[in-house]
Amino acid sequence: MIGIEKGVLESCKTLRHVKQVHAQILRSKVDHSNSLLLELILCCCTLPSSSSLHYALSLFTQIPNPHTRFSNRLFRQFSRGPTPEGTLLLYGLLRRKGTLLDRFSFPPLLKAVSKLSALNMGLEVHGLVSKLGFHDDPFIQTALIAMYAACGRIMDARLVFDKMSHRDVVTWNIMIDGYSQSGHYDHVLRLYEEMKISGMELDSIILCTVLSACGHAGNLSYGKAIHEFIKDNGFRVDSHLQTALVNMYASCGAMYLAREVYDQLPSKHLVVSTAMLSGYAKIGLVKDARFIFDQIVEKDLVCWSAMISGYAESDQPQEALELFDEMQRQRIVPDQITMLSVISACAHVGALVKARWVHSYADKNGFGRALPINNALVDMYAKCGNLVRAREVFENMPRKNVISWSSMINAFAIHGDADSAIALFHRMKVQNIEPNAVTFIGILYACSHAGLVEKGEKFFSSMINDHNISPQREHYGCMVDLYCRAKLLRKALELIETMPFPPNVIIWGSLMSACQNHGELELGEFAAKRLLELEPDHDGALVVLSNIYAQEKRWDNVGLVRKLMSHKGISKEKACSRIELNNEVHVFMMADRYHKQSNEIYKKLDEIVSQLKLVGYTPSSSGVLVDLEEEEKKEIVLWHSEKLAVCYGLISERKESSCIRIIKNLRICEDCHSFMKLVSKEYRVEIVMRDRTRFHHFNGGICSCRDYW
DNA sequence: GTAGGGTTAG
Numbered sequence: 001m002i003g004i005e006k007g008v009l010e011s012c013k014t015l016r017h018v019k020q021v022h023a024q025i026l027r028s029k030v031d032h033s034n035s036l037l038l039e040l041i042l043c044c045c046t047l048p049s050s051s052s053l054h055y056a057l058s059l060f061t062q063i064p065n066p067h068t069r070f071s072n073r074l075f076r077q078f079s080r081g082p083t084p085e086g087t088l089l090l091y092g093l094l095r096r097k098g099t100l101l102d103r104f105s106f107p108p109l110l111k112a113v114s115k116l117s118a119l120n121m122g123l124e125v126h127g128l129v130s131k132l133g134f135h136d137d138p139f140i141q142t143a144l145i146a147m148y149a150a151c152g153r154i155m156d157a158r159l160v161f162d163k164m165s166h167r168d169v170v171t172w173n174i175m176i177d178g179y180s181q182s183g184h185y186d187h188v189l190r191l192y193e194e195m196k197i198s199g200m201e202l203d204s205i206i207l208c209t210v211l212s213a214c215g216h217a218g219n220l221s222y223g224k225a226i227h228e229f230i231k232d233n234g235f236r237v238d239s240h241l242q243t244a245l246v247n248m249y250a251s252c253g254a255m256y257l258a259r260e261v262y263d264q265l266p267s268k269h270l271v272v273s274t275a276m277l278s279g280y281a282k283i284g285l286v287k288d289a290r291f292i293f294d295q296i297v298e299k300d301l302v303c304w305s306a307m308i309s310g311y312a313e314s315d316q317p318q319e320a321l322e323l324f325d326e327m328q329r330q331r332i333v334p335d336q337i338t339m340l341s342v343i344s345a346c347a348h349v350g351a352l353v354k355a356r357w358v359h360s361y362a363d364k365n366g367f368g369r370a371l372p373i374n375n376a377l378v379d380m381y382a383k384c385g386n387l388v389r390a391r392e393v394f395e396n397m398p399r400k401n402v403i404s405w406s407s408m409i410n411a412f413a414i415h416g417d418a419d420s421a422i423a424l425f426h427r428m429k430v431q432n433i434e435p436n437a438v439t440f441i442g443i444l445y446a447c448s449h450a451g452l453v454e455k456g457e458k459f460f461s462s463m464i465n466d467h468n469i470s471p472q473r474e475h476y477g478c479m480v481d482l483y484c485r486a487k488l489l490r491k492a493l494e495l496i497e498t499m500p501f502p503p504n505v506i507i508w509g510s511l512m513s514a515c516q517n518h519g520e521l522e523l524g525e526f527a528a529k530r531l532l533e534l535e536p537d538h539d540g541a542l543v544v545l546s547n548i549y550a551q552e553k554r555w556d557n558v559g560l561v562r563k564l565m566s567h568k569g570i571s572k573e574k575a576c577s578r579i580e581l582n583n584e585v586h587v588f589m590m591a592d593r594y595h596k597q598s599n600e601i602y603k604k605l606d607e608i609v610s611q612l613k614l615v616g617y618t619p620s621s622s623g624v625l626v627d628l629e630e631e632e633k634k635e636i637v638l639w640h641s642e643k644l645a646v647c648y649g650l651i652s653e654r655k656e657s658s659c660i661r662i663i664k665n666l667r668i669c670e671d672c673h674s675f676m677k678l679v680s681k682e683y684r685v686e687i688v689m690r691d692r693t694r695f696h697h698f699n700g701g702i703c704s705c706r707d708y709w
Numbered sequence: 710g711t712a713g714g715g716t717t718a719g
Binding site for chain 1: 710711712713714715716717718719
């Protein structure tokens with residue numbers, strides 16, 4: 001053998017190696033069969049780069065009359081390897097040359113199509129299968145089912161499945177898994193039952209598939225039944241099946257049952273621990289999730305991602321971002337799923353500096369063109385208060401879908417720019433993008449926050465009549481809010497009473513705050529009481545109720561509510577404002593003295609108040625509804641956390657022309673709103689403030705919300 | 710000469 005050992009080929013790990021061996025073959029000038037070249041090509045298909053792929057194909061074309069058997073081997077090698085597109089390129093090559101394919105060619109070809117979700121190619125191949133009369137071959141039929149399932153065409157998969165005369169347990173599993181992947185969990189169970197009736201023997205793989213579907217569907221009782229079945233029939237439970245059981249219980253939120261199985265495992269391997277971790281995170285027990293996470297010795301990307309999204313989804317975005325930093329330090333490379341969690345965490349935090357960093361990180365690491373990433377970035381910039389950047393990302397997107405348009409419309413909406421939101425909606429329609437239910441939530445929100453009652457009503461009916469979208473509770477919520485903000489409280493109540501959903505906490509809350517703002521005490525009391533029926537410990541409702549009683553001087557009732565609150569340990573959510581300066585986040589609570597520059601901050605506050613009083617500012621305590629003396633109320637209002645934050649912003653060094661960005665957890669009060677407007681004018685500074693529901697841009701004495709919020 | 714199926718992040 002010309003001095004080239006077989007082992008040399010197997011040790012070819014790079015294209016360079018392959019080329020060296022190829023040169024050796026050519027140099028040896030030994031009259032040999034193509035067998036060595038064939039081995040070299042096969043070896044080339046296992047390398048991950050596209051240049052190796054093309055090298056393999058170019059070597060292949062040098063073979064004068066390749067045997068179909070060899071092409072089939074190449075098909076298989078490519079379809080199993082890291083560059084399945086090689087299969088399809090080879091297919092094209094052979095078709096152009098008119099080389100015949102046999103029935104052994106199709107399973108690997110279809111596998112490559114599945115891996116690439118290349119539906120059009122799959123359809124073409126299916127056509128060829130029929131033309132060549134291979135449609136009865138069970139190997140090919142099974143591959144076709146897998147192909148259609150992978151391409152999201154579950155009905156077509158089922159058509160092939162139904163036509164089969166012989167199915168084995170693998171065929172059933174592929175079909176059932178296809179239903180599971182496409183979210184048709186009812187079909188999973190139906191087909192599984194059918195399979196049992198047909199007398200097909202079950203194995204542990206099929207049980208894994210069905211358990212996984214139970215987990216996704218949250219079908220605990222069916223999952224339990226399968227667990228019983230496994231025990232009763234003495235099934236051997238391997239590590240996959242253990243994980244599937246733990247995961248099923250964990251996904252259904254039954255952590256005590258998941259724990260039971262988990263605790264019995266002799267070794268807690270990575271995958272099963274990740275399943276436990278996600279289960280805890282999902283029900284909000286993030287600390288338990290973190291405990292498991294910390295015990296995992298060799299962490300992979302999936303478990304890092306699970307923990308990061310666990311934090312992000314449990315309203316602990318700061319922790320999500322910190323963990324992402326830690327992941328960076330450990331040199332774990334994120335994928336798109338991780339990035340989406342991170343971007344969403346950033347949006348929650350609202351930290352613009354971090355947002356910019358995450359964006360450039362995503363760009364640098366090759367996520368910049370992905371549609372879901374760009375959609376998330378639009379949302380992130382909007383929620384971080386930078387509408388300009390949100391728009392920039394949106395306009396530069398190579399492709400946009402309905403989510404992109406909806407995100408941008410919502411971005412304008414939360415920034416109070418209803419005109420732009422509506423204009424964008426029309427642009428979207430011109431481009432033939434059909435709006436969906438989420439799009440309308442953005443549009444209705446925009447109308448509600450801008451006081452556009454008639455327009456809102458028009459959009460609402462157009463949604464139903466022109467777009468055939470039946471309004472969900474959220475849409476009714478927006479409409480109730482629209483009327484509430486416009487002081488049409490009776491109309492709001494009427495809608496609440498006639499809508500086809502029972503009102504929820506959010507809807508009663510909307511009416512309640514509006515009543516408080518507009519001094520409608522009687523209706524406000526009614527709304528607060530309805531809200532408390534649904535959520536007896538709702539801090540906001542109790543506070544409003546006690547304030548309403550205080551305004552009406554019904555002190556006995558005030559006392560009752562207060563007593564109830566202290567008895568149950570309920571207190572009003574403490575107001576807090578964050579300001580981001582020079583890469584640091586500073587947090588202020590009301591009347592906070594913790595900041596190291598506290599003295600200077602309060603000095604600045606005094607200075608600003610005297611300055612603003614000269615231009616007509618009088619602290620207004622109307623928003624402070626506790627039974628204090630008038631003077632005390634005025635003091636309190638001056639110590640609101642956002643005022644402290646803005647003072648800190650003013651005494652700190654900021655880059656020329658950069659604005660002050662503040663994020664507040666509650667709604668901004670009337671007095672702070674006038675204060676911010678005046679500061680923006682007198683101190684020539686732009687202030688962007690995110691409160692509980694929206695943004696206020698203060699500039700030159702005016703707020704973008706036009707004092708309507 | 711055949712092959713195809715399983716668990717974890719969203």
